[in-house]
Amino acid sequence: MSTEVSPANERHGSGGGESTATVLVALGANALIAVAKGVAAVVTGSAAMAAETAHSVADTVNEVFLLTALRTSARPADREHPFGYGRARYFWALIAAGSIFVTGALYSAYEGVEALTSESHDLESPIVSYVVLAVAFVLEGSSLLKGLKQTRGEAREHRQSFRRFLRTSDDPTATTVVFEDSAALVGLLLAGAGTALHQVTGSGVYDGVASLCIALLLALIAVRLGRTNMRLLTGVQADPRLVRSVLVQLGDEPEVDAVVDLLTVQLGTDQVLVCARLDLVDALTSGEVERAVVRIGRGVRDRFPDVTEVFLEPVPKDDAEVRERVRVRYGDDLANRMVNEAADGLPGARPS
Structure with missing residues (x-):
């Protein structure tokens, strides 16, 4: 079998500086817009402008959360966090989603109910609102274009459609900016x-x-x-195309008789943990097994830069306990294909 490199995972660590720039542009735009909308809301007495002020305040706070996410997730692994701090990005992005709901949605709903239940009043100087909204549209549009440029570029690198990339991306910072700015417009x-x-x-x-x-x-x-970041926080597997390609590469190794089990976990943006149970050729000596495991693990990391850690365990393919665990996790069909070194990939994988 030939080893197919998953195009969705050819790069590693690219876009970190671009994500920061995207968030900084959004932060500056939202801060200016929040001040302008607040002034317009006071001058005009418009409930919609007050709601939009809360919207921009929430977005500004969110960019601070996202900057914190980028900074924290970049910290190297240490004794307390041996796999690094990659998931901190997902945590802070989840907090940002909560901020949108609390600071933006709830306050906007309050303003709407207040306007509907109170006595009607005339707008004061509505032209102020129109000017502020027009300027805000330009600023938000500029921020959105920056976010779209980054996410579309990353989608092309992953050879995915833009819509699919937004659903499956492991980098919540740029995608959050895109959703926020689209909602803002x-x-x-x-x-x-x-x-x-x-x-x-x-x-x-x-x-x-x-x-x-x-x-x-x-x-x-x-x-x-919130749903996107919760999914990433709860130990989701890596891109199915990467999983399929790793499975094929492991099955191609001359010392491997069968891939008994393969698990992957998304540790952070462009950070994947791979754990595999392999049935190695019986004729290997203990020394040859040790050298093979080291070489195979190094080969996976070299071939797939997103893979930061590899754990390989030699097991017999007919071990009943291991086979049962694989069947419970993946089902009989996939478990059998995995042992037979099938190169068809996991459910959801797509040919490149």
């Missing part, structure tokens, strides 16, 4: 529509409805980001 349009309808009709109902729509939008984004 939609929120600006909602705020503008609510302000315009309030101005034309004199009814604050439209202002309140716009605020509630912004709250719903932020809640959906928060749930989407």
